[in-house]
Each structure stands twice: as structure tokens, then as C-alpha cells.
Amino acid sequence: MSDDQEKKPKLGRKPLGLKRAVESGEVKQTFSHGRTNKVVVEVKRRKLVGKPGAKPEPVEEAAPPPPPPPAAPAPKAEAPVKKAADATMTRKELQEKLLREAEEARQASMEEARRREVAEKAKREEEEKARAEEKRAAAAKAKEEPAAPVAAKDPVAETPAAPAEAKSEAPKAKASAPAPRKFTPVTPVKRPEPKKPSPKPSRDRNERRQSGKLTVNRALSEGDGGARARSLAALKRAREKERRAQMSGQTREAQPKQSREVVVPDAITVQELANRMAEKGADLVKSLFKMGSMVTVNQTIDHDTAELLVEEFGHKIKRVSDSDVEIKVDSDVDPDETLKPRPPVVTIMGHVDHGKTSLLDALRGTDVVQGEAGGITQHIGAYQVKVKSGEKITFLDTPGHAAFSEMRARGANVTDIVILVAAADDNLMPQTIEAINHTKASGVPMIVAINKIDKHEANPDNIRNRLLEHEVIVEKMSGDVQDVEVSALKGTNLDKLIDAINLQAELIEPKANPDRDAEGVVIEAKLDKGRGPVATVLIERGTLRRGDIFVVGEHSGKVRAMLDDKGKQLKEAGPSLPIEVLGLSGVPSAGDKLTVVENDARAREVAEYRRQKALEKRTATAPASLENMFSALGENQAVEYPVLIKGDVGGSVEAIIGSLNQISTDDIKARVLHSGVGGITESDVQLAKASNAPIIGFNVRANAKAREIAEREGVRFKYFDIIYDLIEDIKGEMAGELGPERIETVIGRAEVKEVFPAGKKDKAAGLLVLDGVLKKGNYARLNREDIIVSKTTVASLRRFKDDVEEVRSGLECGAVLEDTNDIKPGDILEVFDVEMRERVL
Structure with a gap:
């Protein structure tokens, strides 16, 4: 066994071989409560690049140091010391030391990679800014000196120099490889920042695909494998985002904002104002939120708020008068040569x-x-x-x-x-x-x-x-x-x-011009369950076609379908033709004018203006102040009879309301809480329940849900199909609401002469009948100096010790009054009969 093999520690029980690329071993970790865990530790040998027989040298990108001498006696001399030190350490301590050093090296490598990435990003941004400045300078110079186009292109031509240098250095870095490491970790050497990084995304992706096991080689590697690096797709996305930001900034600088003259009526929706200003509706909503107005794009704002928005966005406002908003029908007269018989x-x-x-x-x-x-x-x-x-x-x-x-x-x-x-x-x-x-x-x-x-x-x-x-x-x-x-x-x-x-x-x-936008008058209007609002319109002039946009009264719409009196579908309708029009936004009133306009925005503008005028007209009759309101309440002491009216057509509802107003008297008045065209709905029942009012249905009925709620809440339905039956029934109910008329007839008067005790608590009055007759059980009022003290009844009458039923004028008697003891000599007792008569309106 050589000295190099002796220097490497043996992990586990299997010795490391000489020619194996990966050596693995297991490290057993012990935790509290008897828990253990096995960690697999792998040792990879780095690939050596160099000439055969020559010892590889560590490669450094910036300034490589001179190669070390070929002889290596020093490592051989340190081998016994290292071997002795390893022998003194226990196996467990060695494992812990290796893991700790590996973790420290991994953290240092990750920090180094992060710093390198930040530096690269900053340098890349500086280079892109410099290139952009050079491009702008070249463009400006080209405009000033059109005769020398070559000189303007020089700065741009010099920009690829940096990538060329980076490419020339790349083969050098790739040709060399780091020196083989010993098992004992060595503190990584900080390298200078390269001029042009050469990321290897494919290598990073391959390493990320490997298992999540922590190996010594991965922990000690000085490359990018020890930390998460940005992928190539992420870098492309970041560069594309920066490029778009720069392009948008240049576009905004190149195209200054246009100032428009915005025509604003008295009332306009936020979205319509945004369209006229050529701005985004969301931007207007944000500005209104900053002003404290919580609105949406479909809500209507007044003229003053619209003026603030127009000035804030840098536009000019043009006010329009009421005559500009309203459609001028009277002044629009057709020439005689355009008129045709109708x-x-x-x-x-x-x-x-x-x-x-x-x-x-x-x-x-x-x-x-x-x-x-x-x-x-x-x-x-x-x-x-x-x-x-x-x-x-x-x-x-x-x-x-x-x-x-x-x-x-x-x-x-x-x-x-x-x-x-x-x-x-x-x-x-x-x-x-x-x-x-x-x-x-x-x-x-x-x-x-x-x-x-x-x-x-x-x-x-x-x-x-x-x-x-x-x-x-x-x-x-x-x-x-x-x-x-x-x-x-x-x-x-x-x-x-x-x-x-x-x-x-x-x-x-009779003549009319058929070759113009249609105008007509609403003869009748109703709410159909399947077709929605339907208006019977008589065309006065022009031709109404399917798809035309119109305004009728306080509503607007688009012609979805037209039907004649026989139910036949029509594509167009000329003068003097009565038709049913579908496509209205609401049920108009009979007598409203239908006028075709150029677009939907104009129709909504006119309809909103008319609604505002109708609201002002209704509120103009209201009391101007709180004092006037209370004085009006004091003057009108009539009982109110609340009622809800739903009819099949608008003309019938109008006639019913007029009839109820005619039968109202000073004692009781009919108050129409709500009137409308169409069937009775759940909201009608809820309103009637809150006001304890009956619902009158004229040629209409309630739906199933409304009937269920009405039965549960106790709301009454009154159905009619003939108007005078309706009027007679309501007249009787209004009279019954007042109740029978109370008629009092005074039948006798007596003066109190003396007061006597009667029983433990009651008192008896000694009376002298002045006129008329006093009867037992009659209603009575006790007056003192022409002020009513109490209202009571005569409980008993007595003359001398006998109970009597009545006492006539000029006689004296004693009387006990019901529920009153406030009797004094000199009081006047007035006795009267009460007759209840049925009230008739």
C-alpha cells in the first residue's frame, strides 16, 4: 500500500480501492429517545486533466501561481504525523468532524456563489446601461452629422470586445482542472471576479437531478454545484423584462401625452368619461378612491367630480348645457320634398x-x-x-x-x-x-x-x-x-x-319622411314574463329597423325584435305602423317619445339626463326644511291607506292611481307605496309586509315564491280585471279603515250640589238635573269651569233610598260615577248617547 493510500481514512469497514471513482460508507447518527439514523457518505475523486505522467496543478482563473516543484517530500514527511493524529481520534469523533467541516464548506461555497451572482448582475446591468447610452449617443450623432455614418457606428462596433475577451479566456479555464484534494477539508481560496461569466446551465440541471444525499464531494466542491444557481430560462426572463422596461421608458419619452378637450354633461358614468379622455377606467377609479369616493366604473358621477378628474389627467373640460343633452325634436323639421304619403x-x-x-x-x-x-x-x-x-x-x-x-x-x-x-x-x-x-x-x-x-x-x-x-x-x-x-x-x-x-x-x-331615423310615441307598455319590457309604439316618421339604438323616456335600448298587430316578425317599420318593440332597458310610460340615436353612449346620456330631471321634479314638491315638513304633517292629519299596485300595462296602472286619488278625502287618503308593470314578485311582498299594505293585482298574478312568502307573512292579495270593481272595493276598504263614524248626542245636564262617601273608596254626587234626563249606564263627562275633568259613565242612580233607571229635569238624585272620585260641588255632569254609523266615502 502506497503512502497516498495510507493518508486517506477508511470509512466504514470496506477499504477504499485504488481505481474506484466513488467510495461510499455509512455514518450512524444517534439522537435522543433511542432514535438513530444512517447517513451515506460518498467520496468522489475529481477528474485529473494533464499530460500523462505529470502531476496536475490547481487552476486559477485570474492569476495562476507558479507550479510547485515536482518532488513532494513534504507530504511524505507529514504522513506519519497525520496518520498518528487520525489514530488518536475515535471513529465517531472523526465522523462528526467530517460532517461539521463539510457543512461549513458548503455554507462558505453558497455564500461565495451568492456574492458572485450579485456582482455579475451588477456588472451586467452596468454593461447594458453603457451600451444603451452608446446607442443613444450614436443615434444623436447620426442625426447631427448625416454625412459620416461610419463614425456614428464606431461605438456600437466596439461593444462586442468584452464578450470576445471572455471567449478567449474560456478555453484556458476549461483546459485546466483543479488539483486532487485530500480527505481533510481545506478552506476554499477566494477567486477574483471573472470579467465575463460562463454559466453552465446544463451541468447545474444535471446536478439538481441527482439524489438529495449530501456527499463530501458536493459539500467541498468549489464550483457552483454547492449552491442553487439561476437557470438559463430565469436569466432570459430577467433580461427580457429589463429590455421591455427600457423600451417602455423610451416610448413614453418619445410620445408625450396628448391633451384632449373632453365634453362632459351634468351626469356621466366613470367608464364613459374614461372613454372620452382616452384613459383607463381603472386609473379614474384609483383617482376617485384617493379623493374619498368609493365608486365603480359603471356608477354615475356629477359634473364637478368629472371636472376634477379631467384636470387631474391633464385634459381640458367643455361644459354642455341641458339643451345640448336633450334631443331637439321640435326644431327638427323635414323638408317638404322628403315627405311621402302615409x-x-x-x-x-x-x-x-x-x-x-x-x-x-x-x-x-x-x-x-x-x-x-x-x-x-x-x-x-x-x-x-x-x-x-x-x-x-x-x-x-x-x-x-x-x-x-x-x-x-x-x-x-x-x-x-x-x-x-x-x-x-x-x-x-x-x-x-x-x-x-x-x-x-x-x-x-x-x-x-x-x-x-x-x-x-x-x-x-x-x-x-x-x-x-x-x-x-x-x-x-x-x-x-x-x-x-x-x-x-x-x-x-x-x-x-x-x-x-x-x-x-x-x-x-297625411305625410311623413320614411328615409330618416325613426321617431314614434309609446301607445302602451307592459312587462312580459318571457320577453321582458315590451312597448307598443306608433311610428310617426322615419323607419325603425332591427338593431337600431333608441331612447324612450327615461330608458334606452336596442331593437331586438319587432312584431305587428298580428304577431308577425318585422325587419323594419315605416310611418303610421303600430308595432311591439322588444329590447328596452325598462318599462316606459305611455305617451313617451321614442327616438333613434347614433350610438349607445348617446342613448344612455339622454336617459340619465331625463332620470335626473324627473328626480328633481319629484323632490321639488318635498318640504324645503324640517320646519316646513313638521308644519305640513300638522296640517295633514288624514289617515293614510297604503297600497301596492301592479298591472299588466302602464296605462291601466296610471288609471288606477288616478282613480284612487279621486276617491281620497280629508279623513283618509290612498298612498301608493309602489306601482309597476308586470307580475307580483317577492320584493313586492316584502315591501307590503313592512307597510302592512295589500297588493292590488290588475290582470296580473303573483309567482309561486311570492305566494309562499305572502302566506307566511300574512300579506293580502286583491286581484281584479275590471277597473270599476277595483275602485269600489278599495273605496269600501278605505271607509272600513276609518271605522264607523261616532256620533254623540247630549241628552241631559246636572249640577253637583254635594259629595257623599259611598262605600270604602267611592264617592257619590248629589245632583240637580238642570235639563234633559239622566239615565243609568249613559256616557258622561264631568266638567269643571268648562274644562273636562274626566270621562266616565253613570254607574247607578238613586232617589231617596230607591235605585232608579232615570231622573228627569228639575229633580234631585244621587249618582255614583264609574272609575272617578274627583268630584267637587259646582261641577257640571253632561250625559250623552253614542251612535256608531257606517262611514261612506
């Missing part, structure tokens, strides 16, 4: 049960009246009829009940011709007279249709004479108003009525 719009008006819907049914050839509850039209119906001559006529059918006055006025305002239907067997009724007034106010021509001439008691001349009282002179009486005697039931003279309509249409010549 079908006339005819509205049928008259008293209830005079045959309006039956007449329209005969003209259409369909049965409309059977679909109405109780034979009464509850809302406006719109239809277009094609007559035998091929011409089209649009008919509007209005309700005749007194509650639908607003509907009749609305129908008269959107029509070209009014047909006044009057029954020949009846007189002019209040709704007929009201229809005449609406027609005169709107300034449209009138045609009188005297219906029910087939009846035996019919008297058309009576209707003509009664019309004279209201300044309506028909042609038969030398006037200018056409009159036609018809029978809707028998179909008599319907052709004459059509001819009268066509003649009147030729006189007025």
Missing part, C-alpha cells in the same frame, strides 16, 4: 258600452271584444287594417271608462282623425262629452259614428240634436262634421264609414 291614424273614442271595440272588430274582421274582461277595453289597442280598395288605415281603440281619461287624451294627441262613437239608443254620456273636448283640444277632424241603429229604440236624430249643445254640427244639419249611421253587430254601412275616413284623409293628406 296611412292615416284613426282613433275610436266614446262612452263605455257604446260599441267602440265592436265597431273596430267589424272593421278588422276579428273578434277583439271577447278578449277584453267584462267586454270593457282596459288599454289602448293599435291595429292596421287593409280595406277593399287596397289602402291601409291604422286604428287606435281607447277605453271608455271614466278612469281612462289620460288614455283618451293621449289617443287624441297622436291621431289624424277621431271617430266619435255614440249609441243611437242612448244619450250623450259624460265620456262622450269628454272625448269631444279632447278632440277639440288636439285640433283633429272628427267623424261621428251613430252606432246600434239596428235596435228598435234607436233614435239617431236625438244624438245629432244633443251634439249641437257642444258645438258639433253634423252634415245632415248643414254642418261640416261627417256622420254615419252604422251597426257594428249587423255590419251595416261599414263601407260608408271607410269612405268617410278616406275622404277625410284626402283632405288632410
Whole structure:
């Protein structure tokens, strides 16, 4: 065995061989509580690179020292000393020493690798900054001296010098290898920082793939294997991130921020303001958060807040007035050359049960009246009829009940011709007279249709004479108003009525421009369960197409579908055509104008402006101060009858609210907590429960969930399909809410002369009846100097020692009063009867 082999300690029981690359052994570790652990220790021999027969030398990258002399007597001389020292140490101490020294060496190697990595990163950043500065200087110089392009490229051409030097040094470092280490660890020598590192990611990945066993070779290795090094992918990602940061910085410097003129109305959403400023909505939200406003991009902000945001982002604000936001319909007049003939719009008006819907049914050839509850039209119906001559006529059918006055006025305002239907067997009724007034106010021509001439008691001349009282002179009486005697039931003279309509249409010549954005008026609106908000719209001018963006009242929308009166899908609708429009954001009010706008932003802006104006109008009637509010409460002592109203269409709900306001008195007033179009929902039931109010459903019903909650909470549903039944029922409930009327009748007065004790606690009053009569059990008031002391009843009456039922005027008696002993001589006892009468509104 040679001296080199003797210097290496033997780990375990197996001796280390001469030509084995890896030697392994086991080290047994002992812990508390009898626990042990075996650690495998491996010794790897480093690969030696050099000439055959020559002793390898340690390689250093920066300044390699001179090679040591070939003879090595000193190690041979130290061998006995080392061997003796190892012999004196026990096996366990040797193992612990090796492990401790290995751990210290590993920590030192990791620290050295970390410092080297930090230094390399700093140097790399400095080199990249220097290259960037040279590029910018070269670009600036090229702009100043375009005649010398070669000189501008010199700084860039010199930059690859450093990598070339690093490449020239790499073969030297690779050609040499470190000297073989002895088993005893040696403190690693600090090396100078290389100019250009040459990472070997493949080697690092291979080493990381090895097992997690701690070996002496890995612990003592001076390379990067002792510490975690960044992978090549991580380095590429870091460089790409730095490059993007530099490029973005250059872009921002190259493109200065533009200042825009931002048009801001009184109310605008954060996202819409961001779009007009060409900024990110999230940036505006952050700025508002810093100002203390917790908003989202979809919330609406006022003009002052928008102005602060616009100025903060460096833009200029342009205020717009209310007239700029609102759509100007009156000033938008079509030229005469663009107008084309359109079908006339005819509205049928008259008293209830005079045959309006039956007449329209005969003209259409369909049965409309059977679909109405109780034979009464509850809302406006719109239809277009094609007559035998091929011409089209649009008919509007209005309700005749007194509650639908607003509907009749609305129908008269959107029509070209009014047909006044009057029954020949009846007189002019209040709704007929009201229809005449609406027609005169709107300034449209009138045609009188005297219906029910087939009846035996019919008297058309009576209707003509009664019309004279209201300044309506028909042609038969030398006037200018056409009159036609018809029978809707028998179909008599319907052709004459059509001819009268066509003649009147030729006189007025209805025209409109179809080649423009559509405008129309909402005849009726409702909330359909499957289709959402649906509006019946009469197109006044222009052509409405599928996909158009519009604003109607306080709502906006996009035309998703259009249907005619027969339920047929339409792609476009021209003037005078009644259609059902789907795609609204909410249920509009009857009478609202529908206008097509250029984009969705404009529609939302106008709708938001109108909502704001409606809110201001509602709040304008509220008390201006707290004192005014309390004074208003003191003046209005009427009992409130809360109620929730849900109807099938907006016109019916409007009529119900108007009728409830009319039946209100000074004693009790109907208070509509909520009204809406559509079925009764859970939220309606919760609101009614909180206010202890009934829910009135007009042609609608509650869903299953709402019925379940109502049954559990005790909320009442009241369903109606005829409006005057609803009004009568609510009128009775309001009267019952007040309770029966209490009527007091004074029947006698007596003066207290003396007071006597009666029993242990009670007192008896000696009375002199001044007028009337005193009866046992009557209600009584005890007055002292015209001030009521107590209200009581007469418990007993006595004359001399006898109990009596009554005492008349001029007689004296003794009386015991119920629940009162505050009796003094001189008091006046007033006795009265109480009668409860049923209250009637």
C-alpha cells in the first residue's frame, strides 16, 4: 500500500480501492429517545486533466501561481504525523468532524456563489446601461452629422470586445482542472471576479437531478454545484423584462401625452368619461378612491367630480348645457320634398258600452271584444287594417271608462282623425262629452259614428240634436262634421264609414319622411314574463329597423325584435305602423317619445339626463326644511291607506292611481307605496309586509315564491280585471279603515250640589238635573269651569233610598260615577248617547 493510500481514512469497514471513482460508507447518527439514523457518505475523486505522467496543478482563473516543484517530500514527511493524529481520534469523533467541516464548506461555497451572482448582475446591468447610452449617443450623432455614418457606428462596433475577451479566456479555464484534494477539508481560496461569466446551465440541471444525499464531494466542491444557481430560462426572463422596461421608458419619452378637450354633461358614468379622455377606467377609479369616493366604473358621477378628474389627467373640460343633452325634436323639421304619403291614424273614442271595440272588430274582421274582461277595453289597442280598395288605415281603440281619461287624451294627441262613437239608443254620456273636448283640444277632424241603429229604440236624430249643445254640427244639419249611421253587430254601412275616413284623409293628406331615423310615441307598455319590457309604439316618421339604438323616456335600448298587430316578425317599420318593440332597458310610460340615436353612449346620456330631471321634479314638491315638513304633517292629519299596485300595462296602472286619488278625502287618503308593470314578485311582498299594505293585482298574478312568502307573512292579495270593481272595493276598504263614524248626542245636564262617601273608596254626587234626563249606564263627562275633568259613565242612580233607571229635569238624585272620585260641588255632569254609523266615502 502506497503512502497516498495510507493518508486517506477508511470509512466504514470496506477499504477504499485504488481505481474506484466513488467510495461510499455509512455514518450512524444517534439522537435522543433511542432514535438513530444512517447517513451515506460518498467520496468522489475529481477528474485529473494533464499530460500523462505529470502531476496536475490547481487552476486559477485570474492569476495562476507558479507550479510547485515536482518532488513532494513534504507530504511524505507529514504522513506519519497525520496518520498518528487520525489514530488518536475515535471513529465517531472523526465522523462528526467530517460532517461539521463539510457543512461549513458548503455554507462558505453558497455564500461565495451568492456574492458572485450579485456582482455579475451588477456588472451586467452596468454593461447594458453603457451600451444603451452608446446607442443613444450614436443615434444623436447620426442625426447631427448625416454625412459620416461610419463614425456614428464606431461605438456600437466596439461593444462586442468584452464578450470576445471572455471567449478567449474560456478555453484556458476549461483546459485546466483543479488539483486532487485530500480527505481533510481545506478552506476554499477566494477567486477574483471573472470579467465575463460562463454559466453552465446544463451541468447545474444535471446536478439538481441527482439524489438529495449530501456527499463530501458536493459539500467541498468549489464550483457552483454547492449552491442553487439561476437557470438559463430565469436569466432570459430577467433580461427580457429589463429590455421591455427600457423600451417602455423610451416610448413614453418619445410620445408625450396628448391633451384632449373632453365634453362632459351634468351626469356621466366613470367608464364613459374614461372613454372620452382616452384613459383607463381603472386609473379614474384609483383617482376617485384617493379623493374619498368609493365608486365603480359603471356608477354615475356629477359634473364637478368629472371636472376634477379631467384636470387631474391633464385634459381640458367643455361644459354642455341641458339643451345640448336633450334631443331637439321640435326644431327638427323635414323638408317638404322628403315627405311621402302615409296611412292615416284613426282613433275610436266614446262612452263605455257604446260599441267602440265592436265597431273596430267589424272593421278588422276579428273578434277583439271577447278578449277584453267584462267586454270593457282596459288599454289602448293599435291595429292596421287593409280595406277593399287596397289602402291601409291604422286604428287606435281607447277605453271608455271614466278612469281612462289620460288614455283618451293621449289617443287624441297622436291621431289624424277621431271617430266619435255614440249609441243611437242612448244619450250623450259624460265620456262622450269628454272625448269631444279632447278632440277639440288636439285640433283633429272628427267623424261621428251613430252606432246600434239596428235596435228598435234607436233614435239617431236625438244624438245629432244633443251634439249641437257642444258645438258639433253634423252634415245632415248643414254642418261640416261627417256622420254615419252604422251597426257594428249587423255590419251595416261599414263601407260608408271607410269612405268617410278616406275622404277625410284626402283632405288632410297625411305625410311623413320614411328615409330618416325613426321617431314614434309609446301607445302602451307592459312587462312580459318571457320577453321582458315590451312597448307598443306608433311610428310617426322615419323607419325603425332591427338593431337600431333608441331612447324612450327615461330608458334606452336596442331593437331586438319587432312584431305587428298580428304577431308577425318585422325587419323594419315605416310611418303610421303600430308595432311591439322588444329590447328596452325598462318599462316606459305611455305617451313617451321614442327616438333613434347614433350610438349607445348617446342613448344612455339622454336617459340619465331625463332620470335626473324627473328626480328633481319629484323632490321639488318635498318640504324645503324640517320646519316646513313638521308644519305640513300638522296640517295633514288624514289617515293614510297604503297600497301596492301592479298591472299588466302602464296605462291601466296610471288609471288606477288616478282613480284612487279621486276617491281620497280629508279623513283618509290612498298612498301608493309602489306601482309597476308586470307580475307580483317577492320584493313586492316584502315591501307590503313592512307597510302592512295589500297588493292590488290588475290582470296580473303573483309567482309561486311570492305566494309562499305572502302566506307566511300574512300579506293580502286583491286581484281584479275590471277597473270599476277595483275602485269600489278599495273605496269600501278605505271607509272600513276609518271605522264607523261616532256620533254623540247630549241628552241631559246636572249640577253637583254635594259629595257623599259611598262605600270604602267611592264617592257619590248629589245632583240637580238642570235639563234633559239622566239615565243609568249613559256616557258622561264631568266638567269643571268648562274644562273636562274626566270621562266616565253613570254607574247607578238613586232617589231617596230607591235605585232608579232615570231622573228627569228639575229633580234631585244621587249618582255614583264609574272609575272617578274627583268630584267637587259646582261641577257640571253632561250625559250623552253614542251612535256608531257606517262611514261612506
